[in-house]
Structure formats: structure tokens, C-alpha cells
Amino acid sequence: MITVTVQRNAHCEIEEIAISGHANAGRHGEDIVCAAVSAVSLGIVNSIQPLLGFVPDVEHAAEEGGFLRWRVGRLDDARLHEKQQLLAESMVVALFVVAETNGKYVAIHDSKWQGGA
Template identity: 45%
Template sequence: MIDVTVIRNKSDKIQSFVISGHAFFAKRGKDIVCAGVSAVSVGAINAVHALTGVTPLIEQKDDGFLSCEIPGNLPEDTMEKIQLLLEGMVVSLRTIEEEYGQHIKITFKKQEVE
């Protein structure tokens, strides 16, 4: 199963997200759940960089692990744009979860310290 964890700060803004695991929907190279999650998450990261100039802190591994953290102390207008892009990612991931819930699980957490 693909586990997605979205971490929000005390202001309810997405601060980071972590994706790990495998969908096991189909054989490697034919897994539409994995491909969809990858396209949505990497696309969101690329959009943040291309449209705001902000480079998130990213860790990616070959085993399906992706971690993305938004840098702190950004101007408010930049953070609003980033949030819109990341909330769009969440909507897309939830849509995948609604259809393929046995292969992907999304969890939301609140960051305790800012």
C-alpha cells in the first residue's frame, strides 16, 4: 500500500508530505495507482519550483519513498501560491484514494512545533 502523510503547521498550511510504499495494483511498469501518485506528487513539486521559484527540500529513493518539505520564512504571497498548488495535489491524491482505497491511504498530521 502507498502511504501518504501530509503534515500541516499550526496555521493549517501544508508544511511537508511523505509518500512511501507500493500500490501493488499491477505489475511494475503497469501500475496505474503508482503512476498516478507519482505524477501528481512530482508534478506538484515541479509546479511549486516553476511557478514560485521556491525549491522544496526533497528526498527521493528508488523504493517508492518521496519526502518534500517547504522552506520556512517565505513571503506570504509566495506561501499562498505554494499552498494552492499543494492543496491541488491533495485533491488529486484523494481522488485516487476514493477509487483505489485498498492501494493508497492518506493521513493528515498537525506539526506540534513551528
């Protein structure tokens, strides 16, 4: 199962998104649930540098168990911070959409959405 954990601060801003595990919804290389989660998460993380102009704080290990951690962090530039938060929220919403149709394979823990999907 893929587990998504979203950590938020007191203002409900995302501080970290951690994704781990494999869906095991199909054979290796044919698992569309893993592919969807990877496409959403890596697509958004990889868009940060060209769109916002900085390299995000990300750890990623595709092998052993699948893992991605994005430490969103507070930016000094308020506009950039807001844009980064919007991208992070977009990732969470897109992952919820994947989880809605594949709940057997994806669990999301996010206090903003009362326990997730």
C-alpha cells in the first residue's frame, strides 16, 4: 500500500509531504496506481524549479519500497511561499483523486481533510 502523510503547521500550511510504499495493484512495470502517484508527485516536485526558480528540499528513492519526502518549508518571499503552498495543495488534491478510485492501494493522512481517504 502507498501511504501519503501530510504534515501541517498551526496555520494549516503544508510543511511536509511524505509518500512511501508500493500499491502492488499490478505486476512491476504495469502498476497503474503506482504510476499515477509517481506522475502526480514527481510532476509537481519537478515543476518547482522551472516555475518558481529554486530547487525544492526533496528526498527520493524509487527502489526499495518507493519513497518521496518534500519538506515544503517557509520561504522569505511571500509570493513564492504562496505559490509553493498552492503546488503542494495541488499535489495533495491530485493524490486524493487517485485514492478515491484506488482506496485499497492508497491511504492519505492529512489533518485538514479529517483523516484522509
